[in-house]
Amino acid sequence: MQELSLNILDIVQNSIKANATVVHLSVKKITSECALKIEIKDNGCGMSEEQVEQVMNPFFTTRTTRKVGLGVPFFKMTAEMTGGSFFLDSVVGKGTTVKACYKTDHIDMLPMGDIAATMMSLISVNPDIDFVFNSKVDNQEFCLDTREIKKELEDVPINSGEVLLFIKDFIDENQSNIEIII
Amino acid sequence: MKSLAELKAIKDRVKSSVNVRDDIHGSIRVVVGMATCGIAAGARPVLNAFTEEVAKRKLEHVAITQTGCIGICQYEPVVEIYTPNGEKTTYVKMTAEKVARIVADHIVNGNVVAEYTIGTNTK
Numbered sequence: 001m002q003e004l005s006l007n008i009l010d011i012v013q014n015s016i017k018a019n020a021t022v023v024h025l026s027v028k029k030i031t032s033e034c035a036l037k038i039e040i041k042d043n044g045c046g047m048s049e050e051q052v053e054q055v056m057n058p059f060f061t062t063r064t065t066r067k068v069g070l071g072v073p074f075f076k077m078t079a080e081m082t083g084g085s086f087f088l089d090s091v092v093g094k095g096t097t098v099k100a101c102y103k104t105d106h107i108d109m110l111p112m113g114d115i116a117a118t119m120m121s122l123i124s125v126n127p128d129i130d131f132v133f134n135s136k137v138d139n140q141e142f143c144l145d146t147r148e149i150k151k152e153l154e155d156v157p158i159n160s161g162e163v164l165l166f167i168k169d170f171i172d173e174n175q176s177n178i179e180i181i182i
Numbered sequence: 183m184k185s186l187a188e189l190k191a192i193k194d195r196v197k198s199s200v201n202v203r204d205d206i207h208g209s210i211r212v213v214v215g216m217a218t219c220g221i222a223a224g225a226r227p228v229l230n231a232f233t234e235e236v237a238k239r240k241l242e243h244v245a246i247t248q249t250g251c252i253g254i255c256q257y258e259p260v261v262e263i264y265t266p267n268g269e270k271t272t273y274v275k276m277t278a279e280k281v282a283r284i285v286a287d288h289i290v291n292g293n294v295v296a297e298y299t300i301g302t303n304t305k
Contacts, residue, residue: 001222010221017250071218114226121226124233125216125248152189156196159246161237166192168230170184 003113004038007075011040011098012122014071016129017062018044018096023122026134027115034105036112041097047090055088075100082106116171119144120164127159135175142174199240209243210289211264217251223258224277231281232261236289244289257300263288272300 001007008025015023020042028037047055054060056076061069076086079100090096102109119133123146133144149167150158157163214220214229229248236244254260257274263284264270271294273284280298287293296302 006221006226009216009226010218013216013218013221013250069218074218074222117226117230120233121216121229124229124246125214148186149189152186153193156193160196161233161240162192162196163189164233165237166184166188170186173184 001074001078001110003111004078005113005115005118007078008038008040008115009118009121010071011075012042015040015042015044015096016126018042018046020044020095020129022130022132024132024134026136027112028135029104029137031138034103036102036104037099038102039097039099041095043095046092046094046096048092052088052090072098078102078110081108115175116168119171120168123167124159124164127157133171142171144171209245210266212244212246212289213249213262213264214246215250215252215258215260215262216248219251219255220258220260223255223275225259227278228259228261228276228281231278232285235281235285239285239290241285241289254300257303260300265292273298274300274303 001010012023012025022043024039024041026037026039026041028039029035055069055072058070058073072088075098079086079102082103083106084100084102086101087099088096089099115133115135119131122129122131130150131144131146133142135142144167146158149163153163212232214225214232216225216229229246232246236246249262252260252262254274259274259276261273261276261284262270263273271288273280273295276298280295284295284298287295
């Protein structure tokens, strides 16, 4: 993966597979401490303790089309190679939370990349799942909640082309304001 | 600066233009592989290019969906197109640039872009 926003897109695929109805994504950056934290929290089916242990192993997957499962190991690696850390919490029937902490001044720090494109991809093909995207860079905050958007749209589908393009521009504009790119 | 207040105008515009959506029979389905292999190979710009191209051309009979890994990771990004006559076309090693041509030739005009298909690319 060339950028963290692709890892995020990949990790959220697990939430989708777990039948989550709401997925929270939060990105927090404290410039003075060179700290970045990415958290993805879903209300999907969750994992048992054995599965949580296995999910870090690249040779574990629930799928049958191939024998490797690289999503979580890749994401974990992006954090650990900057000297950061990775946490995974899961409760069967409640959901899963994945947290990655980065040291942004490390030479192996990946760029955040196009988070607006990631959100647009997720919303376009998962109109029934609600996504809450929160970003906080130092003191500047931004929040996008698809439940609020759906309320405004009433019976117009959130994955109509024009709505998706608006969402992408909306995130883009706000993100360029707060300089989330490292 | 954009704000959510703009959604009201968008809602009204979309509403007035999609009256025909309900009585569509025979829609075309575009399926993009979005597993780790697909994403790492560049599925996100491909998916978004389909969304943008379909929106630009105001195609109401196209449904864009995603799937997981279909087992041919070396050919990712993979896109499958299902047409109403029951045919499935598999496009491999997709890029955002290839999307415009597939939308114009295949989705709008019904001509499969043979040079991008799996049949041409598996030697």
